[in-house]
Amino acid sequence: MTIAIHESALIRHFNTRKETLRAWEEKVGCRFSPFRGFKMPDSRLYVEHPEFLDSIVDLVLTNERHIFIRGPVGSGKSTLMLLALRDLPTLADRRGNKFITGYVGMTGLYEKQMAAAIADSLRIKYRRSWESSQIIETVAQECLKRYVEEKSRTALFIEDVADNQEAAFHKLRYLADLPTEEMVDAYEGALDEPIITLIMSGTAEYWNAMLNFLPQIADRTEPLDVPPLDDAKALEFIGRRIAYARGEIDKFDPDNFDIHPFTQEAVIILNQAAHGNPRDIRMLARGCQQVAAENFKRFGDPVVSPEIAQLVADAYVTILKEVR
Ligand SMILES: Nc1ncnc2c1ncn2[C@@H]1O[C@H](COP(=O)(O)OP(=O)(O)O)[C@@H](O)[C@H]1O
Ligand SMILES: [Mg+2]
Known part of the structure; x- marks a missing residue:
């Protein structure tokens, strides 16, 4: 006896959809979807906010205060942390101290899980x-x-810090307050700055x-x-991703780049709908890719016009509200 296996409707639609997207990507010279999500951030896709980065570097160097990177979900807190985590160990502060990082x-996390994770x-x-x-x-x-013998400060990155159990904070607070008075006494003035810098992230509510609840920290x-992202940066966001998908990111010039098949106006519409949130821009751009790919299949034009951008932005309004 044989069992006939028919291609299910779902599989057929799935494959058709994939082919449609693939055809569009090929047409615009991309090797994969420019709006794919990546697990690890690639610094070549990162659109810089120079003043913001300056203020973080300043705070780390002066070492007087801990840092709370504040922003809505999708604004880029984790991306920034992971990039900083990678760069800090290659740097030194003005006293010549190096950095040891933890993430x-x-x-x-509960108290003990937090202690173990640190x-x-x-x-x-x-x-x-x-x-x-x-x-x-x-x-x-x-x-x-490490501080005394290796001249190394510790920079401890804690993601979405307020999402941990309250007791876990007391552990953080202890570390944030180091050196203790006993340590200071023991080293007779050699310890006159914090030895652990906390770099935390979270939303404004948190x-x-x-x-x-934790005024001490x-x-x-x-x-x-x-x-x-302002409109210029949103354009760069799209430009970098397209260059990346074309295999041309190493030649990317922030002063002169291509956003084709997107139109400038389309990107501005998306950025408005996303309120400059990079995660939302990526989501909307992916939506545009889908509509544009269908259009390309039917009419042969791969462009992401302002009309497509508006259509997608309108369709996503409720979704974006819910996830925010
Ligand atoms: N400055 C930026 N330039 C380019 N892409 C960014 C930037 N900031 C964030 N992203 C992208 O936006 C998405 C969300 O970022 P993420 O760091 O996870 O946000 P958060 O941690 O604030 O929720 C990721 O896909 C990330 O690659
Ligand atoms: Mg995050």
Whole structure:
């Protein structure tokens, strides 16, 4: 007996859709969708906000305050953190101190999970059986040793910091307050600045919550708002992604780049709908690609016109409201 396997309707539609998108990509010279999501950020796709980056660098160098990178979901907090995480270990501050970095990307952590995540991220050994305070004390001692013996400050990146359990904050606060008075006494004035700099991220709501519930950390932390993309930067965002998908990103010139098959007006419409949020621009641009690909199949023109952009922006209005 044989069982006939028929191509299901879903598979057929799926494949047709893929072919339609593929044909459009080929037409515009792309090897894959320019609006694909990437797990790890590629600095070549990053549209810079020079003043914003300057203010972060300033704060890190002066080492007087911790940092809270503030912005809505999709504004680019994680991207910035991951890029900074990669660059900091290659730099030194004005005293010649180097940086050792740790990154806690998980959230919803309890006290002990937070302590363990911090130790892991800084490659500090501890025993599973230890209490969280024991783990944190070991982290503190190791960071002190790194500071004194290796002239290395610790920069600890904590993503969406307020999404963790309240008790976890006490561990962070202890680290944020280092060196302790005993340490300062023991080193007779050699420790006159924080040895651990916290670089946290979160939304404005969470920052406000932190002001209320954790004034001890908030008072010593500088909130920095991730700027939204203006129209020029939104154009660059699209331009970089298209160049990347064409395999031409290494030749990208921010003063002279191609956004074809997008029209300038279309990008401006998308940026308005997205309020300059890069995640939303990417989502809308992907929607435009789909409509433009259908058009290309039927009429042979791959362009993303202002009409297409408006259509997609209107269709996404409710979705964007919900996810924000
Ligand atoms: N300055 C930027 N230039 C280019 N792409 C960006 C920029 N900021 C964010 N993105 C993109 O936007 C999306 C959301 O960014 P993400 O860092 O995850 O935001 P958040 O952590 O604030 O929620 C990612 O796809 C990221 O690559
Ligand atoms: Mg994030």
